């Protein structure tokens with residue numbers, strides 16, 4: 001797409017879209033030494049791919065309407081987490097545009113947003129506060145959050161001393177209580193035990209029933225079929241199929257499924 005195509009699409013994209021991604025690309029360095037310098041940021045040369053750099057995502061275009069539940073599939077390293085980070089606006093596109101209307105509640109990395117040296121209690125206040133909740137609102141929901149996570153004995157423990165399953169418990173409990181219209185869930189639930197996972201899935205269903213928009217990355221076909229109506233299939237950083245989830249899974253299985 002040319003710059004003017006991108007601008008035209010941005011201007012004519014359906015006004016109702018909550019997420020609008022147009023010809024987006026993210027470029028990473030394969031090797032830390034191939035660091036771009038400050039001068040490169042301002043020079044036209046910075047747009048070229050330099051040695052050691054590669055496109056983790058490129059030419060990705062799609063719109064999302066409110067209330068859609070989207071599953072992102074693809075093999076390891078094909079750009080799924082990068083796509084969620086783009087929607088969460090924690091990384092900015094090197095090419096193209098990403099427009100997100102409304103706030104995003106991201107559950108995208110095990111420690112995403114949580115500060116290692118702060119206690120569980122402090123992290124709950126910090127994360128909820130950063131998403132616009134007032135202190136009194138957090139206080140009112142605090143017990144419910146801790147009860148959901150079932151980690152009441154660890155309120156004053158530094159976050160870094162929790163087990164990986166406990167970290168996910170508290171992160172999910174907080175993030176799923178935020179009032180943001182878009183929820184992003186990246187694989188993190190895989191470390192939760194079975195009973196906790198089921199509790200999270202029920203909560204996700206409640207959020208969807210309440211009209212939230214969901215983006216989920218999962219390698220579990222069962223989970224994707226349970227929640228999602230639409231799938232995005234990424235391969236080598238490109239969006240190779242955007243279709244109903246059943247069609248996306250059929251194509252993915254045909255390409256890479258165990259025969």
Ligand SMILES: Nc1ncnc2c1ncn2[C@@H]1O[C@H](COP(=O)(O)OP(=O)(O)OP(=O)(O)O)[C@@H](O)[C@H]1O
Nearest residue numbers: 028029030056074075076077078079080081082083
């Ligand atoms: N911060 C970074 N710096 C450099 N390369 C990165 C960075 N983050 C991701 N990558 C690379 O970008 C590519 C896409 O990574 P991404 O995490 O999006 O894949 P994924 O599809 O989510 O994989 P998985 O299923 O294994 O979680 C990979 O080659 C990865 O090594």
